[in-house]
Amino acid sequence: MNRTAEIVIIGGGISGLATAYNLAAKGMKDVVVLEKGYLMSGSTGRCGAGVRQQWGTEMNCLLAKASCEIFENLNEILDYEGDIEFKQGGYLLMAVTEKEVEQFKKNVALQNSLGIKSVLLTPEEALEIVPDLNIEGILACAYHHKDGHANPFHTMIAYAEAAKRLGVKIYTYTEVTGIMVEGGRIKGVNTNRGDIYTDKVLIAAGAWSREIGAMAGVDIPVRPERHQILVTEPVNHRLGPMIMSFAGNIYCQQEPGGEFIMGHGPAEHETYSVTSSWDFLEEMCRKAVRFLPYLKNIRVVRQWSGLYEISPDAQPILGKVPQVEGLYVATGFSGHGFMFGPITGVLMAECILGLPTTIPIDKLDLGRFERGELIFEPSVV
Amino acid sequence: MKSKTIVCRCEDVTLEEIEALIEKGYTSMDEIKRITRCGMGQCQGRTCRTLLLAELARATKTHPADIKVTTFRPPAKNVKMSVILGGIEDEQNG
Numbered sequence: 001m002n003r004t005a006e007i008v009i010i011g012g013g014i015s016g017l018a019t020a021y022n023l024a025a026k027g028m029k030d031v032v033v034l035e036k037g038y039l040m041s042g043s044t045g046r047c048g049a050g051v052r053q054q055w056g057t058e059m060n061c062l063l064a065k066a067s068c069e070i071f072e073n074l075n076e077i078l079d080y081e082g083d084i085e086f087k088q089g090g091y092l093l094m095a096v097t098e099k100e101v102e103q104f105k106k107n108v109a110l111q112n113s114l115g116i117k118s119v120l121l122t123p124e125e126a127l128e129i130v131p132d133l134n135i136e137g138i139l140a141c142a143y144h145h146k147d148g149h150a151n152p153f154h155t156m157i158a159y160a161e162a163a164k165r166l167g168v169k170i171y172t173y174t175e176v177t178g179i180m181v182e183g184g185r186i187k188g189v190n191t192n193r194g195d196i197y198t199d200k201v202l203i204a205a206g207a208w209s210r211e212i213g214a215m216a217g218v219d220i221p222v223r224p225e226r227h228q229i230l231v232t233e234p235v236n237h238r239l240g241p242m243i244m245s246f247a248g249n250i251y252c253q254q255e256p257g258g259e260f261i262m263g264h265g266p267a268e269h270e271t272y273s274v275t276s277s278w279d280f281l282e283e284m285c286r287k288a289v290r291f292l293p294y295l296k297n298i299r300v301v302r303q304w305s306g307l308y309e310i311s312p313d314a315q316p317i318l319g320k321v322p323q324v325e326g327l328y329v330a331t332g333f334s335g336h337g338f339m340f341g342p343i344t345g346v347l348m349a350e351c352i353l354g355l356p357t358t359i360p361i362d363k364l365d366l367g368r369f370e371r372g373e374l375i376f377e378p379s380v381v
Numbered sequence: 382m383k384s385k386t387i388v389c390r391c392e393d394v395t396l397e398e399i400e401a402l403i404e405k406g407y408t409s410m411d412e413i414k415r416i417t418r419c420g421m422g423q424c425q426g427r428t429c430r431t432l433l434l435a436e437l438a439r440a441t442k443t444h445p446a447d448i449k450v451t452t453f454r455p456p457a458k459n460v461k462m463s464v465i466l467g468g469i470e471d472e473q474n475g
Contacts (some may be wrong), residue, residue: 023428038409045415082416153415161405172409233423233459276455282469285462296466299459304452 001193002169005032006188007200007352009191010176010212013044014152014338015330016039016204017159017170018345019352021078024166026349032170032196034189036175036208039160043206044152044338046274047308048229048251048263050242051339052091052115052147056107056378058316061114062359063343071150071340080158084150085256090241091147092121092129093379095140097247103378104142111144118144129241132294149242149253152338159345179215179327186216186326200352202328207272207307209331216324220317221369222309222332226268228280229306234258243291246379250287260298262288265335276303308335313374316340319351319365328352329366388436389429391422399433403440410437410451420451424458 006028009016012035020033035041051071053064070077071086095101104120111118121143123135129143160170171193178190179201188197203220205212213220234257242253252262264280264287281303289296311317311332321327330348333340343359350357368374386396394417402413410433413419419433420426426433430451438445 039407040412040415068405157416257474278455281456281465285465288470289462291469295463296463299423299461300456301459301463302421302425302454303456304454 001171002030002196003194004030005196005198006030007032007202008187008196008198009033009202009204011035011204011206011208012039012160012170013040013042013204013206014156014159015206015333015344015348016202017156017163018341019202019204019348020168020170020329021159021163021166022349023352024168025164026353028353029167030050030325031163032198033163033168033170034174034191035170035172038172039170040153040156043306043308044156044341046229046304047152047338048261048305049149049152049338050091050147050251050253051086051149052143052144052242054091054093054107054111054118054142054147054379056103056110057375058110058114059363059375060151060377061111061116063286063340065114065116066346066359067340067343068146070346070350074155074158074342078158078162080154080161082154082158084155085159086148086150087256088146088148089240089253090129090143090145092126092241093142094126094138094243094245094248095142096137098139101140104140107379108142116144117146118142123300124281130239130243130290132238133243134291134293137359143241147242155338155341158285165309176215179212181216181324184323184325197320197351200326200328202348202352204330204332204345206331206337207309207380209309209310209329215331216321216327218321218327218366220331220366222311222317223270224272224307225306226271226305227263227265227311227335228272228284228303229261229263230281230284230300230303232260232295233301235298238294239292245291248287250284250291252288252292260288260295261299272307274305276305283364284328309335309337312369314377316364317360317366318347334347347359389417389419389422389426389434391424392418394419394429396436399436402441403437408437408441410434410448413437414451425454426451
């Protein structure tokens with residue numbers, strides 16, 4: 001294992017891998033990524049795979065739009081021999097309360113002003129996109145045709161392989177046990193496989209970021225939250241877009257292979273557990289069949305779960321950590337780290353190299369919590 | 382021949398694909414499962430799990446007992462959503 005590095009990235013998920021690739025592509029040498037498990041063992045490899053541009057804040061719209069444009073070309077950008085399976089079947093968001101309808105109107109106006117061509121639909125118009133949808137109780141829908149989903153495994157491997165070709169070292173089963181800080185500067189990291197000396201560290205450790213931050217004496221206010229998912233048997237294609245309800249707390253999409261993947265997100269206790277529960281299975285089936293009645297004849301094949309890292313305002317935390325020279329953070333995605341991953345990689349690489357960032361990220365810095373400048377996103381599951 | 386030797390029948394994964402990944406350094410069952418979908422199909426790896434384990438043991442010269450096996454996830458068998466929802470109704474009806 002390397003004993004020195006120009007930067008050590010803690011966390012081999014989408015954010016860490018995408019940043020490593022972009023740093024190496026911009027010429028940084030000796031980039032090291034540390035992953036405590038196998039690749040894809042963390043939150044990215046367990047996610048719902050959705051990629052959407054329909055957001056309720058300008059910042060999220062801009063980040064999501066840029067990220068989506070990278071996804072569209074990612075196989076070519078990374079020269080991947082496989083396929084990240086980016087399917088742009090759209091996202092159909094369903095409003096079931098008057099409050100949501102009002103929010104959707106505001107969101108669509110904002111999105112349109114930023115070049116995202118989302119539209120408001122009546123429930124009857126939504127039937128043209130999802131003919132099997134049970135529209136009972138649905139007041140209105142919002143739809144954007146360029147939203148979709150990608151295969152998280154292949155997206156990660158595409159980044160990892162491209163990064164390795166550029167000389168990035170990715171060490172799996174390598175757990176960080178300490179961060180060396182001297183005189184307010186990063187000196188290196190301790191791992192279960194020895195120390196690595198470096199003057200730059202990026203914390204991209206998802207739900208474990210708070211523990212890692214504490215090793216450098218910095219409080220990163222994210223907490224882990226378990227979210228469960230299930231996948232069905234593959235069947236003929238009949239669902240184009242991802243369907244989603246914020247108030248109903250559900251999302252459901254059909255994969256290119258024909259399997260349905262769906263999740264719902266009850267508030268769970270703070271935990272690092274990634275077990276599955278029967279309660280979830282029952283509630284998930286009930287919610288899914290309510291919107292798509294034909295699902296009742298489809299078999300559930302597998303359940304699993306993963307961790308969101310929830311920040312106080314459910315927004316990413318990106319940028320320099322002012323208290324420690326050489327420390328950077330990319331975490332707090334609150335369930336949306338995969339879809340923001342490609343643009344996170346670009347922005348963090350620019351930030352670390354001291355370049356102007358393509359999209360301003362100063363409002364997303366760690367310091368906003370102390371300053372009380374939280375950013376609230378109305379449209380999250 | 383290896384291109385025609387099917388390891389995972391549900392997902393059509395060949396021995397050739399698995400050996401290519403091992404060659405690239407993906408030597409855990411968990412990684413190979415996620416990249417190829419070996420064991421992620423409808424039977425949930427009932428046949429291919431042991432075949433993959435044996436291949437990895439041979440390729441990495443590791444005793445099979447020392448290789449971490451992929452997680453067995455619920456439900457144990459494929460279950461129709463109507464059956465799961467029927468169970469809820471039965472309970473509510475006493």
